[in-house]
Amino acid sequence: MENIHKSQSKENHSHSHAHNHSHSHEHNHEHNHGKIPVILYFMGLVLAIIALFLNEDQIFLQNTLFSLAAIIAGYHVVVLEGIGETIENSKIQKKFIPNSHILMGLAAIGASLIGNFWEATLLILIFSGAHFLEEYAEGRSKSEITKLLEMNPTTARLMTADGDTKIVDVGTLKVGDQLQVLNGDQVPIDGTIVSGTTAIDESSINGESIPKEKTIGDSVFGSTINGTGSFTMEVTKENKDTVFSKILQLVNQNQNNQTKAASIIQKFEPKYVKFVLLAIVLVIVLAPFVFSWTWSESVYRGLVLLVAVSPCALAAATVSATLSTTSNLAKKGVLSKGSAYLSQLADIDAIAFDKTGTLTKGKPVVTNVHFSDSVNQEEMIDIIVALEKESNHPLADAILRKFKAKQQLNVKVNNQVGKGLEGEHNGYRYRIGKPASFESTAEEYSQLNKEWASEGKTVVYVAENDKVMGLMALMDVPNEQAKATIDYFKQQGIHTTLITGDSKMTGKAVAEQLGIDEVIANVMPEDKSRIIDEQKEKYGVTAMVGDGVNDAPALVNADIGIAMGDGTDVAVEVSDLVLMQNDLSKLVQAHKLSSKMSRVIWQNIIFSMVVVAFLVVVSLLGLADIAISVIIHEGSTLVVILNGLRLLMTKK
Structure with a gap:
């Protein structure tokens, strides 16, 4: 059985991994070729550096080394992915779907044809390097379900x-x-x-x-x-129909169906490449008739133009920004499994929270205590502590954290499920139990019980010889950061929802304390996943924050799943962001920084396109040759990289 589980896990992981990293324009080509592409890249880089140190007397050897460097360094990115994906995606879409990889290859070939071998190699090295950095930054999120399988009896x-x-x-x-x-x-089962x-x-x-x-x-x-x-x-129920099996099925299904939003660049990359290719052909063909250029001049200007419009700066527009943001957030205790998820976080329209352990501390605390006026409170507390010390119930821990005994009593305790704790001291019989286990109580206790229970609290009575002498209310209270976090998202116009398996009364009590817009209670794990679908349809991009196995289907199904770092391994594995210190204020920081990242990326894109437009004009006017185009290109690339690096220096 264990081997079957492992086999299923591998199959499921393989399926979801291949799917999750397809781009929005059907990049179905699997990128994971191990370390070979990176090794080839560095081999090409070494050859290029050697070629740079050769003098003019060795021009043939130098150009040969530059050409080899470009081919080796760009083999994976330009040949395998550029040409391979263009062919594959074009077949799938039944129309021409190129990407910027193939454009860079053509630009490098063009630069080589007019004798600028170093510029051709530089283009490939910059583009391929940016590509590998981006793949590294993406982190290759692996939403595995091995921990879930291990938990399955x-x-x-x-x-x-x-x-x-x-x-x-x-x-x-x-x-x-x-x-x-x-x-x-x-x-x-x-x-x-x-x-x-x-x-x-x-x-x-x-x-x-x-x-x-x-x-x-x-x-x-x-x-x-x-x-x-x-x-x-x-x-x-048979094993395949159990609630836990449904959790497994939902996580699998949602992993295989989810389509994360592509990066800004990917969204208009094919259109840009097609436009560039068409424009270059038109320039070369029409220029001799429109501008009276010679055919050789027209081809040369066309190639200069191709280098001018190659998206070097555009390729780097997202990389430095996303790497800087990812690094900055990691220092703050937020781990991102990919830059695309940070872009998603900036765009959320709704955010749903689990209750226990996410918005609340995950442990009940004593919130209210009331004893009869006739009771000696110190003595009663000593008795309560003596009884609760013998219990392993979580409520006992909460009560013992609340009360400290003045006198240590040795009481023999009988723990009866359904009735509570019972023990004798000095001839009196004391009992701590839930209200329903007591036949009759005074009006003051019934009224307080009703009032506290309506606030979502768990109430227990304390009785002496079956006469209720006091009562306590316990509740899993909101953590310190919850209120400020909810306030922040509401200020941003983002809809907030509490999704909990608890009773409606308990969920509503927590929601009212925090100011949450909507409460959905009494839900099972499969309900959470369905509710996320409804939220996506109603509001748009939806995030889910949770910490438990029961949250896993919803975390996977959400546009961005966010796990509390102290949560279950399963929740952490299937999420896109992890708040390492269970600190919701880190989520606010992540949203602010991801929003800033999106602004910086747009700045870089606009700047890159302005530079391209400028180079196009000066190239058509004959005011720039390929060397000038490359210098301006690399300068603009440096600018967008430095602009992205600003994100490393944000305040804590």
């Missing part, structure tokens, strides 16, 4: 007819089979409890940090973690 304890148990493969289980689940076990009581950590399914108490008749889900109790369950 593989074995179960099947109860046989003679009352024994045997370990079987989960894939062989049938509806109606009875299984034994021991304390600490992973629940192997979806089913219903037929005997026993326990508390189960269902965070992998619903994101809720507080384990759910379960007893006979309650549903349990595969991949969730059983607490201290043991129980017998009956299988209600």
